[in-house]
Amino acid sequence: MVRMLKHLLILLPALMVVAKTHAQEITFQAQADRNTIATGEYVKYTVTLTNSRERIEVPDLGGLMVVQGPFDNSSFSIFNGRMSGSVSRTWVLTATSPGKYTIGPARVRVGGGIIATEPITIEVSKNTSGGTDPNAAQGQSRDPNLFTTISLSKNKAYVGEQVIATYTLYSRYSGLETTNLEMPKMDGFWAENVELGETNWDPQLKNVNGLQYRTAVIKKQVLFPQRPGKLKLAPFTMECVVNRSFFNRGTAVEVRSNAAELTVTALPPNAPAAFNGAVGELDLVVKADRTEVKANEAIELSITYTGRGNLKLMEAPALRFPSDFDTYDPKVNDRITVSGSGMSGQRSYQYLIIPRHEGEFALDPFVFSFFDTRTGAYRTVEVPAMAIHVSPGEGGTITVQRPNKSDVQVLGKDIRYIRSGDLGLRPADGQLFGSWPWLAGMVAPGIGLVLFLAWRRKRQGALNDVAGRRRKQADRVARQRLNEASLALQSSDRKAFYDALGKALxxxxxDKFGLGQAGLNAPELTERLGHYAGGEAIAAEYVALTQACDMARYAPVEDRPRQALYDEAVALIGRTEQLLRA
Structure with a gap:
């Protein structure tokens, strides 16, 4: 046994030398799964370090965008008594524009020296498959993480032809708040806004040159160009704050969209005489509720324009009626829809006409001319003349809900009768002047003015005390936001729940302490509540609760059920309110 131990002690230095020799076999390599890609395609770049655990310095990616990663992987093996291990780090990269991109060497410090990999060149060609919005690609070149675009439904249009303008936000940030939005001024356009409701992120991510974006349509407009030539829609600007949390004020970012240009063609010359500027895909419908009436009976004539186009710019037609007809200004009825596909529907003019004498009458043909955008030519719609048969009346006049055209006659002006009976006279000496009601009436306005000035001064002082108003309304505002969180909890809307709960806390x-976003931190909160008995404990609970809420809000991590988090927030705000009122 002793001899065996002696042999082991003799062999131990040799084994250590061999192990040291193996440990010195360190390699550091970089490779890409391919060296040629098209814009929007992915390349996998991997660096591998063997027989060392030192930290790998991130290489210069040469302008390539990181789609995913880095991902770390480690392995360990024993082969023929030799131990070896390796650590690899992988990035998934892409390029948004063609060109040559060189990934710089990755470095690692081993012992007293530095090991570096060889640079790798990636050639990126233009993607010929299409599918990427050029406006989005242009915005991505300005800022690959956040940009806005203006896109038009068409690049060429006639004067008066409707064009849809869409304002879109692209973002790769998980948290984004909009602080200001300035839309472009219209020059040469007549615009109608499309009602979109509340702005929300599209549930489907959009791929732009290989990068995934959340998108939201900020606004849509239906534009009608009013003059020929090249009309420009100026860029719109948006101010945002990204990555804001309880302990981070976030970063202010200003984005500016592209400008949009529309080539507007003038309408062809030699327009029909009945053309009044209507452009679109239109039609005309003329109806009368009846064509056989008695004298002094009313007829309702309806002239309706239907289809797609600038319906709100349609004017009442110029009609000529027989001289025996009384006519009134038409009543306008609109059933027009403005949506993402444009303006469509109908505009109707309803005329009330009253024939005063019997006979056979004919209304002139109704002619309507417009420019048809489908064919690029003028089109005229003509409705034949309408015959009206009027039979003798019964001697009376019909009562219509329209103002009578005849002048008002003043009666009873020639002879006035002597008034008799109870005349309601008062004694000659019973004057109001100097009486108590007169004195009260004289003094009351002055007293009322003094009271009003005192109330106004008190109200103005309350309005100027912004901090005081915030303190008084803090509990009510917090409960409103807690109610929003409760509704989101019931509907299982995770994002809305944590947004509302975070805003409440x-x-x-x-509001209670008159702090801005910069003052919302743990030391300040402890100092403010530390003056009250038990305030430090409440401050610690508050900090812990807000940290849990922010962690769940900005990362997919929830350390407790949402109902428990909501109950803790309600109880904590209630205890804080009682503490501050004590």
């Missing part, structure tokens, strides 16, 4: 403390 942050907003309550900020």
């Amino acid at each position: 942050h907003g309550y403390v900020a």
Whole structure:
């Protein structure tokens, strides 16, 4: 046994030398799964370090965008008594524009020296498959993480032809708040806004040159160009704050969209005489509720324009009626829809006409001319003349809900009768002047003015005390936001729940102590509540609760059920309110 131990002691230095020799076999390599890609395609770049556990320095990616990663992987093996291990780090990269991109060497410090990999060149060609919006690609070149675009439904149009303008936001940030939005001014356009409701992110991510974006349509407009030539829609600007949390004020970012240009063609010359500027895909419908009436009976004539186009710019037609007809200004009825596909529907003019004498009458043919955008030519719709048969009346006149055209006659002006009976006279000496009601009437306005000035001064002081108003309304505002969180909890809307709960917690403390976003931090909160008995414990609970809420809000991590988190927030705000009122 002793001899065996002696042999082992003799062999131990030799084994250590061999192990040291193996440990010195360190390699550091970089490779790409391919060296040629098209814009929007992916390349996998991997660096591998064997027989060392030192930290790998991130290489210069040469302008390539990171789609995913880095992903770390480690392995360990024993082969023929030799131990070896390796650590690899992988990035998934892409390029948004063609060109040559060189990934710089990755470095690692081993012992007293530095090992570096060889640079790798990736050639990126233009993607010929299409599918990428050029406006989005242009915005991506300005800022690959956040940009906005203006896109038009068409690049060429006639004067008066409708064009849809869409304003879109692209973002790769998980948290984004909009602080200001300035839309472009219209020059040469008549615009109608499309009602979109509340702005929300599209549930489907959009791929732009290989990068995934959340998108939201900020606004849509139906534009009608009013003059020929090249009309430009100026860029719109948006101010945002990204990555804001309880302990981070976030970063202010201003984005500016592209400008959109529309080539507007003038309408052809030699327009029909009945053309009044209507452009689109239109039609005309003329109806009368009846064509056989008695004298002094009313007829309702309806002229309706239907289809797609600038219906709200349609004017009442110029009609000529027989001289025996009384006519009134038409009543306008609109059933027009403005949607993402444009303006469509109908505009109707309803005329009330009253023939005063019997006979056979004919209304002139109704002619309507417009420019048809489908064919690129003028089109005229003509409705034949309408015959009206009027039979003798019965001697009376019909009562219509229209103003009578005849002048008002003043009667009873020639002879006035002597009034008799109870005349309601008062004694000659019973004057109001100097009486108590007169004195009260004289003094009351002055007293009322003094009271009003005192109330106004008190109200103005309350309005100027912004911090005081915030303190008084803090509990009510917090409960409103907690109610929003409760509704989101019932509907299982995770994002809306944590947004509302975070605003309730942050907003309550900020309003109570008159703090801005920069003052919402743990030391400040401890100092503010430390003056009250038990305040430090409540401050610690508040910090822990907001940290849990922010962690769940900005990362897919929930350390407790949402109902428990909501109950803790309600109880904590209630205890804080009682503490501050004590």
